[in-house]
Amino acid sequence: MNKNEQVEQLTRYMANFVSHIGKILPDDIIAKLDELAAQEDSPLSKTIYETMKLNQKLAAELNRPCCQDTGVLQFWVKCGAGFPLIGELEALLKEAVMISTVEAPLRHNSVETFDEYNTGKNVGKGTPTVFWDIVPDSEECEIYAYMAGGGCTLPGKAMVLMPGAGYEGVTRFVMDVMTSYGLNACPPLLVGVGVATSVETAALLSKKALMRPLGSHNENERAASMEKLLEDGINSIGLGPQGMGGKYSVMGVHIENTARHPSTIGVAVNVGCWSHRRGHIIFDKDLNYTITTQFGGDVIMVEMKNGKKILTTPVSAEDLADIHVGDIIYLNGSMTTCRDVAHRRLVEGHRELPVDVRNNAIFHAGPIIRPLENDKFEMVSVGPTTSMRMEKFEKEFVELTGVRVIIGKGGMGPNTEYACKNYKAIHCVFPAGNAVVAATEVEEIVQAEWRDLGMPETLWNCRVKEFGPLIVSIDTEGRNLFEENKVVFNERKEKAIEEICKQVSFIK
Numbered sequence: 090m091n092k093n094e095q096v097e098q099l100t101r102y103m104a105n106f107v108s109h110i111g112k113i114l115p116d117d118i119i120a121k122l123d124e125l126a127a128q129e130d131s132p133l134s135k136t137i138y139e140t141m142k143l144n145q146k147l148a149a150e151l152n153r154p155c156c157q158d159t160g161v162l163q164f165w166v167k168c169g170a171g172f173p174l175i176g177e178l179e180a181l182l183k184e185a186v187m188i189s190t191v192e193a194p195l196r197h198n199s200v201e202t203f204d205e206y207n208t209g210k211n212v213g214k215g216t217p218t219v220f221w222d223i224v225p226d227s228e229e230c231e232i233y234a235y236m237a238g239g240g241c242t243l244p245g246k247a248m249v250l251m252p253g254a255g256y257e258g259v260t261r262f263v264m265d266v267m268t269s270y271g272l273n274a275c276p277p278l279l280v281g282v283g284v285a286t287s288v289e290t291a292a293l294l295s296k297k298a299l300m301r302p303l304g305s306h307n308e309n310e311r312a313a314s315m316e317k318l319l320e321d322g323i324n325s326i327g328l329g330p331q332g333m334g335g336k337y338s339v340m341g342v343h344i345e346n347t348a349r350h351p352s353t354i355g356v357a358v359n360v361g362c363w364s365h366r367r368g369h370i371i372f373d374k375d376l377n378y379t380i381t382t383q384f385g386g387d388v389i390m391v392e393m394k395n396g397k398k399i400l401t402t403p404v405s406a407e408d409l410a411d412i413h414v415g416d417i418i419y420l421n422g423s424m425t426t427c428r429d430v431a432h433r434r435l436v437e438g439h440r441e442l443p444v445d446v447r448n449n450a451i452f453h454a455g456p457i458i459r460p461l462e463n464d465k466f467e468m469v470s471v472g473p474t475t476s477m478r479m480e481k482f483e484k485e486f487v488e489l490t491g492v493r494v495i496i497g498k499g500g501m502g503p504n505t506e507y508a509c510k511n512y513k514a515i516h517c518v519f520p521a522g523n524a525v526v527a528a529t530e531v532e533e534i535v536q537a538e539w540r541d542l543g544m545p546e547t548l549w550n551c552r553v554k555e556f557g558p559l560i561v562s563i564d565t566e567g568r569n570l571f572e573e574n575k576v577v578f579n580e581r582k583e584k585a586i587e588e589i590c591k592q593v594s595f596i597k
């Protein structure tokens with residue numbers, strides 16, 4: 090093979106690899122989810138885990154991305170200085186992402202900052218992100234490919250502590266992230282913690298920690314013991330799947346560390362969601378490859394529960410009167426995807442919503458759509474985005490549009506509580522990361538408006554059948570399940586921090 094042919098071949102391999110990791114979760118993640126699911130006993134947790142299993146089965150059968158949020162592609166490259174394509178690697182990874190975006194297909198997720206337009210190709214200035222480690226005297230190239238979703242990227246946080254804060258301070262920092270944005274990041278989470286000197290060194294380590302296989306431990310005994318302490322501590326908060334309460338909150342806690350300046354402790358947290366789409370592939374100099382992350386195995390058949398509570402649009406205030414937080418419902422009828430920019434256009438830009446959502450449902454979601462002939466579209470993959478992003482607009486949105494059912498993920502705040510109570514609407518959570526389940530419950534895309542906003546932000550008006558499970562998180566009395574849970578989670582967190590701190594006084 091000449092160089093051009095080699096480049097072409099490696100690009101093709103990587104395009105296929107990216108498409109694959111977007112559809113099938115690695116075996117270590119599936120095994121952990123099964124283990125956690127078996128230990129949950131509440132109907133709510135069980136329903137969520139069953140939906141996850143069904144989603145992974147459908148994603149494999151239908152060959153679709155398992156979560157609609159492609160994320161931003163990140164590659165951790167550990168490249169031998171003698172690898173023949175080292176100079177071409179960055180460009181070919183970009184090309185591979187563009188190919189996979191069309192073939193998989195993937196959602197268009199790369200927005201040029203400041204110019205604020207979606208490139209439509211999942212590439213842009215600096216994306217996909219490539220992190221380099223150069224290995225002298227090697228002709229191999231190892232690549233970790235990772236899809237960093239929006240919801241699980243949001244909790245990311247780094248800071249520099251004074252040494253006096255000690256590992257007790259590290260503990261509090263990590264635990265505080267869990268009860269803030271961690272709730273919305275689609276638990277059970279994989280928590281990556283970086284401990285180093287400064288924010289950037291700690292942050293990079295915390296992301297790198299997410300590439301480690303589940304069940305692996307830091308080689309330092311104290312760090313390994315702190316991984317376990319944090320894992321137990323976060324589990325004891327009881328976030329449960331989707332942050333809606335349950336026995337287990339995390340799939341694991343991984344700490345990566347370097348030596349530090351004596352006057353600082355840099356600490357950072359990055360989390361991976363349950364849909365932890367990562368893969369590890371090693372190429373030799375002749376482009377023979379080994380995939381170390383196993384994908385596949387037996388897909389478990391899951392039956393959805395009978396006795397569903399189904400809400401059909403148009404929905405009236407009376408229809409919602411007997412629906413309360415924690416209930417599990419399903420939706421038939423009209424539902425329109427609607428997220429950040431559409432809310433902003435309506436509330437701040439005073440533009441009329443081009444789809445009538447009165448007495449119908451909106452879905453905080455940015456789907457993957459396949460265009461068909463005659464201006465028709467197919468829903469390939471759709472799932473909820475972080476609802477909290479819409480919180481500042483939701484009160485006015487509900488008042489102006491008369492929408493009755495808001496579907497998203499994670500909690501919402503006082504604006505939405507007010508709107509639900511006063512205008513008689515509800516907010517529900519669709520268990521996120523189950524984008525194939527959701528897509529197969531969309532019978533037809535009826536209308537597509539504000540297409541100038543690009544694939545994720547367009548208003549896709551859909552006819553849905555038994556769309557769910559939808560877990561009611563705010564009801565028409567203004568009760569807010571997430572806020573009620575948060576009080577309990579915070580009490581448990583304080584207790585857990587106290588327990589961990591007794592055992593991590595490494596600085597004396």
Ligand code: SF4
Pocket residue numbers: 156157158160237238239240241273274275362363364472473474521522523
């Ligand atoms: S599972 Fe949740 S957090 Fe993860 S990528 Fe999908 S929507 Fe985002």
